[in-house]
Amino acid sequence: MTDQDLKPIIKRIAVDNFNRNGYHGTTIRTIASEAECSIPMVYYYFKSKKDLFHEIIKNDYFAILKREAARLDTKDIVDFYTRFILNIMNLSEYEKKIYRLGIKVYLSFDGDEELLALMEAWEASIIPRHYQLIFPHLKDPSKAETIVRTLMHLLENLIESIVVKNRTMTEKEIREELSIVLG
Amino acid sequence: MTDQDLKPIIKRIAVDNFNRNGYHGTTIRTIASEAECSIPMVYYYFKSKKDLFHEIIKNDYFAILKREAARLDTKDIVDFYTRFILNIMNLSEYEKKIYRLGIKVYLSFDGDEELLALMEAWEASIIPRHYQLIFPHLKDPSKAETIVRTLMHLLENLIESIVVKNRTMTEKEIREELSIVLG
DNA sequence: GATTATACCTAACGTACGTTAGATAAGTAG
DNA sequence: CTACTTATCTAACGTACGTTAGGTATAATC
Incomplete structure (x- = not known):
């Protein structure tokens, strides 16, 4: 033993x-x-190769997602999202690999329908939360929908570029980009 | 025969x-x-499985990239990028598949180092062109660098969402998002 | 001391892979 | 008519895969 x-x-x-x-x-x-x-x-x-892959996504990937989403504190909205991205940049190398795997499944580049469905459900649950978060801070609420959509696209690409392409950004750079979208 | x-x-x-x-x-x-x-x-x-894959990326993927990049006409900058995204949305299903394959290689989810190097060289050659294109149209040139960077992130995610996740957007939606970044 | 559970192993099963040797049949050129 | 080229095939080679049957040694339990 x-x-x-x-x-x-x-x-x-x-x-x-x-x-x-x-x-x-x-x-x-x-x-x-x-x-x-x-x-x-x-x-x-x-149990099997498939089981091993599923356990990584179902347990470990979603654990990271939930943990990072739970850090909610919304005094300044640009500040909040800047920290959100910075936190992801400061994940351990191991957690970044898990995150990268998750993105791969999310883009249906790997994994299967079952895992993809879980991710789409997660995404659907998270967008309204961003909406609630951002709405009270907007000068022009008529643009709210577009701004949330644009922000989601920017966030997704920032995360991808950090986690998948392994690039780094300074806090200043992140803040500047978010400010352009959030006004 | x-x-x-x-x-x-x-x-x-x-x-x-x-x-x-x-x-x-x-x-x-x-x-x-x-x-x-x-x-x-x-x-x-x-010649081999690898050769088949390489031919698709080297010939077909880059052919699409070059063709789409060659459509340069820069009266109105928001208009220009809106059309750029619309053109990608109107690619044939076959060309979208090739594009998706290319993105997969670009994110190093598939393929090999040789193909990845080709893509990074392409990316390095294309960013200055966006810069040249956008710079003359900006109200506040001090923000130029940030705006180009944010635009690249937004474009990348829009393309990915169209080509990889197979989503569609209206011309109005695309234009709105680009306007937020390009001011 | 005997029994059971846990953590590990060697060896092999059947299947599927990328690839190739070598044959064939049909047009083309001399 | 013969020789060559082109487009196709059947059959198989060696390798590697996911998985499992069945065993062993150690520690804990009765």
Whole structure:
């Protein structure tokens, strides 16, 4: 018996491999080899390859999403969204990989319909919250809908550029871009 | 001898498969079967699976990119970018699939380093052109850098949402969003 | 001390992959 | 008519995949 918590080790390595090579490009053999364990150990902790992938998205990706969305505090709206983006930039490398995997599924570049449906449900639940948050701060409420839409597009691309393309931005740069949209 | 131009048929089916299932999830067997030809016929027209993928990105994806970028006509800047996005929305389904494949490679979700390098070179060449285009139209030139950066982020996300997530927008919606950024 | 549960293993199963060798049939050129 | 080229095929090679059957050693429980 060794038991040095092999399960999270396998998961970390799986995250890294799914990220680099996609679902189909990742093999149980490689995961086992990098985790320095035998192939059946992967099956000891995870029912199947699909199960391993699903657990990462369903547990770990959504945990990050929910945690980051829960940090609500809305004195200054530009400040709030700037911090939101900064928090994502300051995620650990591991969490960024999980986030990147999630985006891949969100864009239906990987994963399956079941996971995609979960993400679309999440998205549908989060847009009205942004709306509520922004609306009271607008000078011209007639433009509210357009501004929220534009903001969502900008946020999505900022997150993607940080998490997927691994780029960094200064707080000033983030704030400037958000200010252009939020007026 | 049959010769009903099998090569483009194989390519169309390959585009569809690479799109739906990724590089690793796509098999030569499936392509051959859907093209209603034998497996060696795929190898008759394309050196290898990798070669087939490379040809799609190198020829077809960049052809679309260059063609769309060449439509330059800059009387009104909001008008210009609105039309740019509309043109992309009006691409054929086939060309959208190729575009989607390209984005996948651009985000390093598929493909390899060689293709990614080509895309980064393209991106580096295109940003200064946007700069030149926008600069003369700005009221406040001190904000030029931020505006170009924000515009690039917005454009990228609009394109992604159209091509990757298959969403549609009206001309009015596109124009409104661009106006928020371009002032 | 015997039994059970846990954490691990070696070895293999059946399947599917990318690729190729080698044959064939039909037009084309001499 | 013969030789060559082009477009197609069947069959198979070697490799790698996801998964599982069945075993072993250690620790905990009765």
